[in-house]
Amino acid sequence: MTPVRTWRPLLALAAGLGCASGAAAQACGEALGPGTSLVENSGYVVAYRTEPAPVAVGQHFAVAFAVCPKGGAAAPQSVRVDAHMPAHKHGMNYRATITRGPDATYRAEGLLFHMPGRWDLTFDIAARNTTQRLAHAVEVR
Amino acid sequence: MKRWKRIGTTVAVAAVLVTAAAVAAQAAGDAPRHVEFTPAEVAAILALGPPPAPPRDPTNRVSGQPAAIAFGARLFSSLSLSSTGTVSCATCHDPARAFADGEAQAHGEGPGERNTPTLLGVAGQRWFGWDGAQDNLWAQSLRPLLDKTEMGGSLSHVARRVRDDPALRASYEAAFGRAPPSRDEVVAVDVGKALAAYVETLPFPRSTFDDFRDAMARGDRAAMARYPLLAQRGLAIFVGSGNCTMCHGGPRLSHGEFHDVGVPFFVAPGRVDPGRHGGIEKLTASRYNLLGEFNDDPTRATAMSTRHVAAAHRNFGEFRVPSLRNVARTAPYMHDGSLPTLRAVVRHYSNLDENRLHADGERILRPLGLDKYDVDALVAFLESLSPPLPPSR
Numbered sequence: 001m002t003p004v005r006t007w008r009p010l011l012a013l014a015a016g017l018g019c020a021s022g023a024a025a026q027a028c029g030e031a032l033g034p035g036t037s038l039v040e041n042s043g044y045v046v047a048y049r050t051e052p053a054p055v056a057v058g059q060h061f062a063v064a065f066a067v068c069p070k071g072g073a074a075a076p077q078s079v080r081v082d083a084h085m086p087a088h089k090h091g092m093n094y095r096a097t098i099t100r101g102p103d104a105t106y107r108a109e110g111l112l113f114h115m116p117g118r119w120d121l122t123f124d125i126a127a128r129n130t131t132q133r134l135a136h137a138v139e140v141r
Numbered sequence: 142m143k144r145w146k147r148i149g150t151t152v153a154v155a156a157v158l159v160t161a162a163a164v165a166a167q168a169a170g171d172a173p174r175h176v177e178f179t180p181a182e183v184a185a186i187l188a189l190g191p192p193p194a195p196p197r198d199p200t201n202r203v204s205g206q207p208a209a210i211a212f213g214a215r216l217f218s219s220l221s222l223s224s225t226g227t228v229s230c231a232t233c234h235d236p237a238r239a240f241a242d243g244e245a246q247a248h249g250e251g252p253g254e255r256n257t258p259t260l261l262g263v264a265g266q267r268w269f270g271w272d273g274a275q276d277n278l279w280a281q282s283l284r285p286l287l288d289k290t291e292m293g294g295s296l297s298h299v300a301r302r303v304r305d306d307p308a309l310r311a312s313y314e315a316a317f318g319r320a321p322p323s324r325d326e327v328v329a330v331d332v333g334k335a336l337a338a339y340v341e342t343l344p345f346p347r348s349t350f351d352d353f354r355d356a357m358a359r360g361d362r363a364a365m366a367r368y369p370l371l372a373q374r375g376l377a378i379f380v381g382s383g384n385c386t387m388c389h390g391g392p393r394l395s396h397g398e399f400h401d402v403g404v405p406f407f408v409a410p411g412r413v414d415p416g417r418h419g420g421i422e423k424l425t426a427s428r429y430n431l432l433g434e435f436n437d438d439p440t441r442a443t444a445m446s447t448r449h450v451a452a453a454h455r456n457f458g459e460f461r462v463p464s465l466r467n468v469a470r471t472a473p474y475m476h477d478g479s480l481p482t483l484r485a486v487v488r489h490y491s492n493l494d495e496n497r498l499h500a501d502g503e504r505i506l507r508p509l510g511l512d513k514y515d516v517d518a519l520v521a522f523l524e525s526l527s528p529p530l531p532p533s534r
Contacts, residue, residue: 057390057391057396058267058391058396058397060445060446060449087504088504088505089504090455090505091453092451093398093399093450093451093453094446094449094450094451095449095450095451096449097448097449109445109449110445110448110449111449112446112449114396114397114398115387115388115396115398116386116387116390117387
């Protein structure tokens, strides 16, 4: 399928979430280079960018991301990346695999948005027996 | 981003050109012969083309090679590959019927339970078969040779026929540059790859809609006006209120994935067709998927979808969203061939019984609630996705 769709980050989603703005947030993910989007909650900042960018509907893409604890939060023990469409109440048909790189960076591969519309890209960060979810809405056109 | 900007520019130019032509036509007192599409609708319409060109397949080392295509064409009509010598690929994929068979359900060596899909434009799909049990065209081409209800053969039978038939043997040697090896499975997979090389050469036919879509891209009002007004109104429903492009979008008019659309999947009392759920099980168990030894792409980058596909409970009863290109020539419809006409398909979605959906909470489909005029319009649009029929004598 010709990649004719694109997506753009929207506002962060869930209550308590917001686009990161502090110095710590700005520093997060510097190793990823320019073009990252930031999302944070009280415990973590996630900086990410997709490869390719923009993402085309029906085409696999990867997410390069960094997870930065803040306010004394523990370093993540594991992270998971997923996505779902709130309006349709379904997720992706693919499960991303995660590999860890240097400097608290990760790479998720195998994601695919198979329909146009709003998708919530989610980062589940597990540490100290709890899991926190950070989500970012993207619009696939 | 550059690509999107280029497409966005094309949409803007098309919208401006179409609008300017409309103003000029109205100033001249001409009656409108087209639907006024919004910029968003223009973008959605332009995204439905052009028809995708058949791609080369990096997982098949003989893809695109003339000798393999010729061998595949010979195999395609060869009855000797079936166990009884009475069935060929062309029995169900009849070239005179758009490479389908016109029957509700396939019948080869025995009765099947699913509708025979067309082969036109099939190259380049991510998944093959109604359940997506194959992730590549050569495995999909090999599968019916071994299925007891289709051609009923076996790896050894296929290999023996190639070794023992002088014409097939010569064609094999021309295509693969060697004599058929002793390992039956290798010969049979090569047969699948030759068949795939041939099937890849069967493109989507250019449709009446494609002419309209390209005229819109050029801002060619006169050419657009040759597209029937009823089809234009159906197109407006398709990309607008009907939201059909959610699944039937892009140049292929399918996103290539799987959904439950409320078609019953009982195939016999107490027995169901599991659809995608069973397809994923077969895919992961197959020796011929793209993670296996027969993938000719040494990088295995082509196995991305297979490596990451996720099975879910909701896959039960889901079937692959078919392309709508040339759809008027491939009746009957749905995975079980249960709907005989395009009008029946449109009415199915218009009166959809949501209680029949087994979507595990998924909320995509709603009854369209079309009136008779809307049904006529959508049918006219769907019919325009095929080439015009030759004039009758």
